[in-house]
Amino acid sequence: MPSAFDLVSAHADNPSAFLALNSGNEFFLDERHDGVCAFRPARRHLLQLGGPFAAPGDRAGLLDAFLERAASGRRRVIAVQLQADDAQLYASRGFTVNQMGASYAVDLTRFTLRGSPFVRLRNKISRARRAGVEVAEVDPTDASDASDASGELDLLDREWLREKGKRTKELRFLVGERGGAEEKRQRVFTGTVDGRIVGYVSYSPAFGSRPGRLHDLSRRRADAPPGTMELINSTAIERITAEGDKWLHFGFTPFVGLDPALEVPGASGTVARVLRFLGEHGERVYPAAAQLDYKEKWAPHVVLPEYIAFQGRVTPGALWRLGRETNAI
Template identity: 60%
Template sequence: MSSVLDTVLDTLAEHSDNPSAFLALNSGNEYFRDDRFEGACAYRRSGRHVLQFGGPFAAPEHRERLLDSFVAETGPRLVAVQLQRADAELYARRGFTVNQLGASYAVDLSCFTLRGSRFVRLRNKISRARRAGLEVAEVQHDDRRELDLLDDRWLRDKGRHVKELRFLVGQRTGPLQEHRRLFVGRIAGEAVGYVNYSPSYGSRPGWLHDLSRRRPDAPPGVMEALNATVMERFVADGAGWLHFGFTPFTGLGEEHEVPGSSRMFARFARLLAEHGKAIYPAASQLEYKEKWAPHAVLPEYIAFLGKPRVGAVWQLLRATNAV
């Protein structure tokens, strides 16, 4: 399996323009390849449905034919998620019903600053955490036990019915963890939070803020101070962008839809944007991302082979552990 992952990783690095593409390498995903074309499709199964992540990762001249080959292999119960605009247009041309599902957010590190009145509250939170003694360090990925314990406390604090999200979020384990960067915030030697970052490729290369955890009793501002410290390091390293990733049911707009989109699904997405807190914590995620005044807000899409189906949406929610 590691050779497959290495091949897919090489493809992502060379051809992907999806800022979250590294999540295609998450544990639990499978990969479709056709020897006639350079590239791969990442997917997982839920019930009778096939859930594809991020579109066909391939050289431009192979993308359409690789998608056709994947469709022929998987059949009519295919749903593709976290598509970029170019993907959305491709899928629409191939007979899919495509709708905006949300947006991703990114900061241009060449313009990064926390100066000015718009960042007063953020600077105050960061200062408060640093006065509490927060120290930030990059750690090796085999230093897992203290972070496993932090994960357990974080999840218990969410309530007994809450499950850890998966599929469309990052992870800090697996055979490719060495390609990520993991930063831990400690106070008095104890871990109070961490952020895991994955590489991003394409037209906005840099890093993806793909997974974070905070101890329930950590002082306010810990995660903001941790991320600000890492952003300063990324700037010093010459990184181009920091991506905050995809948030469903945010940034929705009719102007982002592609021809042939479903009005019914668009209404459904807006309904979840207003009332879907129990399904996905979109509002709190968006609040955190907007604190950093992102320079780019990129619409992301979902595509159904044929018409949108309630069963397909349900299986997607199951795959993400949202229900």
């Protein structure tokens, strides 16, 4: 029987599909259909990521089988980070579907840092180099240096979260992870000053019509020189482009790129208003503006709307459960 990774990598056309393989997720398979649904139980709900990852002729059937599974346990499905085709499919099954944000991608075959639009970005990269930042790829699965690198990255993670404030919790389910069963498929680039890691970015596989890498977790110390993250990412871009990757995805950012013209029939006006409010005033929930600023400085070639779908009508209980399970509240 194919593994969850085999099915996701074969069928997913979602830049964040690798997140479906995170630790703690469960997988629904049906012998009648070639595909998999990734989900996480959440009290009276099943929280699904990315829709049915299945062969084109099996997507609808697999979703219907998954919904039957949920109904047999008296649970309702909440699906997040759906692509536009998924949104239409879920709406046809009676879901309330709303645009939740957008994802951003750079075509590496066309990418360049030359020209006046990138003057500020080039200056930040040069500033980091002058400050002594050195970039290297580390392999936490390599026993020869894994313990030192992983330990320092773990420490950086804790410092990064502590700097966000006492009440801040790290998001889960909607973001990637270091470690886990598929760690060997990830790549980690670090920035160091005098041998001390001051920042890192992890890159996960991206599948489908725009294959390449997903700019996943990124962390920096408060005292990291300006331009550290930009230098790390530009170095990674050079490496993965030389190795043949075609796309770099910057992943999903909630509450941004919202456009009434992109909503599907039956979208909830209340949910749309809440999401727009969070986009304008929700920095304590999620730093969407800062993330968007970082992503846009790389001049993405493609912006994809992403959706959230609630089975039936949207209830306060469903919104609360979504917030709790993702650590957004």
